[in-house]
Amino acid sequence: MKCPYCQHPDSRVVDSREAEDGKVTRRRRSCTQCSRRFTTVEEPVLAVVKRSGVSEPFSREKVVSGVRKACQGRPVDADSLALLAQKVEEAIRSRGAAEVPSHEVGLAILGPLRELDEVAYIRFASVYRSFSSLEDFEAEIASLRENGPSGSGARPVANVTASPPLPEGEPARLVEASP
Ligand SMILES: [Zn+2]
Numbered sequence: 666m667k668c669p670y671c672q673h674p675d676s677r678v679v680d681s682r683e684a685e686d687g688k689v690t691r692r693r694r695s696c697t698q699c700s701r702r703f704t705t706v707e708e709p710v711l712a713v714v715k716r717s718g719v720s721e722p723f724s725r726e727k728v729v730s731g732v733r734k735a736c737q738g739r740p741v742d743a744d745s746l747a748l749l750a751q752k753v754e755e756a757i758r759s760r761g762a763a764e765v766p767s768h769e770v771g772l773a774i775l776g777p778l779r780e781l782d783e784v785a786y787i788r789f790a791s792v793y794r795s796f797s798s799l800e801d802f803e804a805e806i807a808s809l810r811e812n813g814p815s816g817s818g819a820r821p822v823a824n825v826t827a828s829p830p831l832p833e834g835e836p837a838r839l840v841e842a843s844p
Contacts, residue, residue, distance in 0.1 A: 666694065666705050673698035688758075711757065712764045720764065723757065725750035728770065732778055735789035739782045752777040783809055 667674050673696050680693035690707045711723040728750040736746070756773045757765055771793045779786040787805060796802055 668696035668699060668701065669703050670701045671696060671699040709763065713767050713770055714764055715767045723754060723770070725754055728753050728774060732774060732785065732789055736782060736785040739785050741782050741785060745781055749777045749781055
């Protein structure tokens with residue numbers, strides 16, 4: 666960790682404590698050259714292993730650039746993409762593994778992207794799951810319709826017998842899905 670003041674590469678740890686429920690470690694450091702102090706917040710490295718066997722650190726930037734193309738022309742702003750990348754990272758880190766295969770990152774993107782924008786989701790899924798025919802698209806769209814606009818594929822559809830209160834922020838079109 667380089668000193669932010671003089672760029673010296675070496676520092677001494679003067680204090681170390683866990684933060685955010687032990688997910689990160691905050692370290693108070695003292696530069697061995699200029700003696701100024703600074704704090705670092707260190708997260709365990711999450712490695713993504715590509716098909717080639719090469720691993721690289723997980724990067725939210727890469728998640729964003731991976732879905733940006735699918736979101737072209739869609740009403741999806743940079744903040745939503747940043748939030749999506751954050752959700753993906755949280756989902757992957759919550760599994761507690763230090764290494765994940767890259768295809769699992771792709772899988773973890775599908776759910777949040779589906780909630781964000783269905784068209785972008787279909788585009789992304791078609792590439793990611795290598796849709797090869799119209800039937801593949803039809804099946805995916807049918808599943809989107811079945812599960813409702815905000816359905817996350819993993820969750821079973823709730824029984825809609827009474828009229829359930831709409832979750833906050835839910836699009837009004839959800840109403841049309843009720844009997
Ligand atoms: Zn320094």
